[in-house]
Amino acid sequence: MSLDQLESRLRQDLATLNLPPANWVPPRPDGALDVLVLGGGMLGLSASFALTRLGITHHRVLEAAPAGREGPWVTYARMQTLRSPKHLVGPAQDIPSLTFRAWYTAQHGEPGWQALGKIPRAMWQDYLVWLRRVLALPVTNGVTATRIRRGRDGLVA
Numbered sequence: 001m002s003l004d005q006l007e008s009r010l011r012q013d014l015a016t017l018n019l020p021p022a023n024w025v026p027p028r029p030d031g032a033l034d035v036l037v038l039g040g041g042m043l044g045l046s047a048s049f050a051l052t053r054l055g056i057t058h059h060r061v062l063e064a065a066p067a068g069r070e071g072p073w074v075t076y077a078r079m080q081t082l083r084s085p086k087h088l089v090g091p092a093q094d095i096p097s098l099t100f101r102a103w104y105t106a107q108h109g110e111p112g113w114q115a116l117g118k119i120p121r122a123m124w125q126d127y128l129v130w131l132r133r134v135l136a137l138p139v140t141n142g143v144t145a146t147r148i149r150r151g152r153d154g155l156v157a
């Protein structure tokens with residue numbers, strides 16, 4: 001299966017699971033977000049996907065770093081691989097066609113997967129970039145949150 005075919009299977013899997021569901025939080029007249037996630041690293045992306053799956057689609061993720069340079073993987077990390085073994089599912093949650101294994105196998109085949117030891121950190125970054133793209137997660141790069149304060153009407157600004 002090629003990467004294009006995997007992406008097509010993923011679209012089908014998500015549709016079969018009725019994901020994402022319709023947004024269930026009534027939109028506010030002032031357009032305020034339901035959730036703002038600060039940081040678009042591995043966990044920010046996971047949070048955004050989890051919110052989307054729950055039908056909380058009116059959220060946004062702000063990320064200080066440029067796209068593709070979030071988190072430690074291709075910036076300050078010095079270890080060459082992830083510490084976790086390759087079979088942990090991670091941010092794919094429980095969607096098989098979204099896993100690192102599916103992404104890697106689509107490009108390197110089953111023998112490639114069997115031969116892989118620990119996941120190289122730059123490859124993990126590439127996978128996270130792919131995951132964000134195929135899920136169309138609402139991340140805005142190049143924005144640093146500097147202050148959180150009380151806003152009007154009980155909102156957080």
Ligand SMILES: Cc1cc2nc3c(=O)[nH]c(=O)nc-3n(C[C@H](O)[C@H](O)[C@H](O)COP(=O)(O)OP(=O)(O)OC[C@H]3O[C@@H](n4cnc5c(N)ncnc54)[C@H](O)[C@@H]3O)c2cc1C
Pocket residue numbers: 038039040041042043044062063064065069070071072073076077078079080081082083084085121143144145146
């Ligand atoms: C070599 C190496 C191997 C590792 N192996 C593993 C492993 O196998 N398994 C594992 O679970 N973990 C591993 N880790 C730990 C890994 O760093 C964390 O699990 C992961 O990065 C946590 O994700 P995160 O989104 O919380 O943080 P990060 O990935 O650090 O992402 C946080 C993001 O928030 C952004 N940000 C910060 N402040 C602001 C702000 N004020 N406004 C906007 N954006 C902001 C940053 O730019 C960053 O992109 C490893 C780390 C290294 C370096």
